[in-house]
Amino acid sequence: MSSSGQRQSSDGGGGWVGIDLGTSNCSAAVWDLNESRCRVIRLKGLARPPLDGSGAGGKIVPSAVLFDSDGSIKVGNEAVARESASTLTSFKRVVGLTSTQAAEIEKSDPQFWDSLPFDASIVDSKGAEATNNDQNGKEHASDTLGGGGGDTSLHEVVEGVAINVSVDVSSSTRRVTPLELTTILLRRIREHADGYLLKNKRHKTRAPGFDEAKSLQNCVVGVPANYTHAQRMAVRSAARKAGFGGRVAVMTESTAAAMAYGLFVSAKVSHSSTAKNGKNVLVFDMGGGTTDITIATMTAGKHGGETETVEFHVVSTEGDRYLGGDNVDEHLARYVHSKIASSSTWKASEHSDLIRQCREAKEALCGRENKDDDSDVDNDTPGLNETTVSHAGMVISITRRQFDDAIQPLVERAELVVDKALATFKSHDKMAAIHEVVLVGGSTHIPSIRTMLRRKFPPPTPPELCTSLSAETAVSQGLAIQAALLSGEVPLWELRNAMMLDVLPHSIGVWIDANDRYKPGEGAPFQKGEIIDGGESDKYRGHYVPVLVKDATLPALGNAMFTLADINQPGLTVVAVEEIAPGMYQCMGVFDFLLHRLDPQKFHEGLRQVKIGMSLDESGQFQVSFYDEKDPEHRAKKRRYLEQIENDELPDETVKRELAQLYENEEEYVRSSTEIGLIIFCVVVFALYIGAKIAFHEVDLEQYSNEEL
Structure with missing residues (x-):
């Protein structure tokens, strides 16, 4: 006998899309049936515009939501362009947490809690604020981690974190949940992706299952490796509330990047160069809020008697869901603040302008300043040796050496994630070696991160860090491949080199x-x-x-x-x-x-x-x-x-x-x-x-x- 919940919604048609729901940035991609390849969707008006001024629409959407004084909600580039205190970012870092989990994090890791760039409070299981009983006329905000899109449960879990945001001009305060913000972001991405595909369907891009009558209804959304089952279900719930009424699937982000590697890079690897027992590939994905690792084994084979294929098997996944580019920005801001402030008190939500400047300083030192998001290939560019920020009426210089020293604790945490993934990998075969390290995620441009990886994996095996994939869009492309597989509309031989099964993140x-x-x-x-x-x-x-x-x-x-x-x-x-x-x-x-x-x-x-x-x-x-x-x-x-x-x-x-x-x-x-x-x-x-x-x-x-x- 079995006990379960409602059936998955039957496939009533509609288009398929892969969405990289990042802490700092998002992107969406589809498998183009016309050209038999992945295409990252241009989301004009939502994404950052390309630097060439073509007006074609960018591909990278800032994960930001702004509640304006006129009652409107601005999302993506339009939200960050305002540089307003009402612009909310990095809410993915606390999505899907129960009140018990949130309280435990606040107690055990107060530095992380203080690093959140918004005013967060913990709510109890009934949705009431637990840390501040005085509501002061605030709009009540709570959401459930289960359900959505018609799903129901006798015991839905109330999301444990509420975000207090001051609306511009009116000085009123609104309370929202991370799940609500995630839903808003996903809805806008779906609407803009729909518009792009409708405009380009006849002549350019044709996504699986998409037509004028049935828009995008099915999606595969990326989640960090260390997300719990409840958090994965919360993301699925947000996608359903955002209008995806068909199939909603989730996949580990670093595994999705490995799929993109399998299709776009491994096909170029000659089978004679593949190790006798397979080629072991480590995908290091460090984004805005999380660091994920997938280790997969690539083996050469034959399909249909003659056709050469490359098959992947995921061996290990590991992650740190509180380690990413946001932490780098905040650590650098703390360093700057400590140089001029006598008090050690720090709360990130009170220093949003300094953190923004430190993010720009980081990009300059890492060679990412004025980097065009339009490229689907990662071009490594050397950064500056020194830059400046302004704080409390002073101009402060930051050298590459000072930057490296300020974030060294984060580099050590990233190395610990690598060690955990390797320990699981080595438990299967103590003599096994990593043959290639693939970099994914914007934070992999940080020089000290690359130095750490080169030290752990020196040449000749692997020969060099692989930067053949776009650090910003590799995940969404892998998710689009998975969406194509689930759609059943793409011949398997087109995707065989990318076929990869995800693994269970926790027992x-x-x-x-x-x-x-x-x-x-x-x-x-x-x-x-x-x-x-x-x-x-x-x-x-x-x-x-x-x-x-x-x-x-x-x-x-x-x-x-x-x-x-x-x-x-x-x-x-x-x-x-x-x-x-x-x-x-x-x-x-x-x-x-x-x-x-x-x-x-x-x-x-x-x-x-x-x-x-x-x-x-x-x-x-x-x-x-x-x-x-x-x-x-x-x-x-x-x-x-x-x-x-x-x-x-x-x-x-x-x-x-x-x-x-x-x-x-x-x-x-x-x-x-x-x-x-x-x-x-x-x-x-x-x-x-x-x-x-x-x-x-x-x-x-x-x-x-x-x-x-």
Whole structure:
């Protein structure tokens, strides 16, 4: 039996687009059916205009939203051009956080919290401000992390951060959430991309599924590697609210960049030069707010007997969701401020002009000043040796050496992310080496970042850092490739060199609680989105049993065997959690299943065991199932599905393939005939709580104590 949420919206047509939703900048791209290549969309009026003055429209959209005094909302280049205190940026850094997570970050990392370029407050689970009870007439703002686009849940999680913004001239204050701002940004990108494709469809660009009657309805949005499941679902929710009514998928940003590398660069690599056991490629993606790493293995092969292909397999992903160009700007601004200010007090939202100047100084020192965004290839340009900023009536000089010293702690953090990714990579093969390092993201232009990478990966292997992709648009191009694959309208041979499966960023499993929380009729033991701190022995005593392991290829499938506390209990409750940090878990949902009463003589030594299965697909759709081998109804349904597979009676090839994999060992999940379509597309939903306690006995081959919890 299985427990899941609503079905994924059926594909009713419409165009497909890939969107790089960056902390500092965004871009959108489609697969052009006319030219069989990716095309980054020109978003005139939204993106920064090209420097040549052609008026053709730029490709890079600043991730900024401005609430104007006349009630209008300005987005992108129009918002940043005003240089107003009401312009909000970097809100992606806190999107999808619950109030518990936000409070923990504020407590454990106050420097990060103070670095946010806006006035943020924490709200409680009901949407009320938790850190300041005096609303002072502020407009109430709260949003939910689940739902959107018709999705509903009995227990939607309220977003834990609200942003207070002063509206120009009127001096009134408005409260908005990061999710609301993300929705506004995605809606404008969709509208402008629609306009571009409508204008260019007949003569230039033709996107998969796009026509005048059905505009862009489907998208693949990039997310940082370390985003939790809740944050990924929040991004999907924002996309649905922005008007994407078809399929909404998410993909790790650095993996998307690896797809772009696979299509545009690896095809130029001769197969004779590919290592015997494959070529290992590390994609280093450092953008405005996050640093992500994907390590993939490239192997040469044949398709159709003669056609040479390159196949990729993701081996490791790692990330730091609080490390990017914003931190560099803020660290440099702190350095400048410390040279003239006697007080050590610092809050980024009070020094927006200084941070803007330091961003410009960084670009000058890194060779990015007056860089045209129009190129799809990264051209490395040496930066200045010295520049200046103005602060508190003084002109302060900043040399390259001072810049490097100011951001050295950030470079060390970036190196730590690399080390973590390499540790996972080496765990598969201690002798394996990295053959190429690919740079993606605007912050990879920082000289000290490149120096660190050259030190860790000296020539001759790899020969040099790869800058063949556009640092600013590689992610959106990879997402466009994934969108083309999902559309089903592009021949696979066109995309074969880019085909790559994303992996699971965190392990997912079952939380076995040792406290007496399972009381019938008193509601769920945990709320969806609740943070479970495994280190708090008094409040959260229990055990975590992994079912889906980190870096498992998506769609991921797994199962574990559990022993019930009572063979006659009427049902069982499964608390599904994601291990978002060592010893820290976030509840993904509470799932309840009814059990059939069976003859006690069926159970060996009075033990009743059930297998709990979990699945997660590329779009973030999650499902929990269970199988009771002693239940005759379960065994009968399993036999019927095996017969359907053998007799080729299942019409959907994907479903048939998944069922074959599930039942190949004759000990897998049981689903009713109406649930087959949910194997890949399903979401978490909270069922009626019936209260029943389970204790674990074993998980796969690893033995656990037969303790009843």
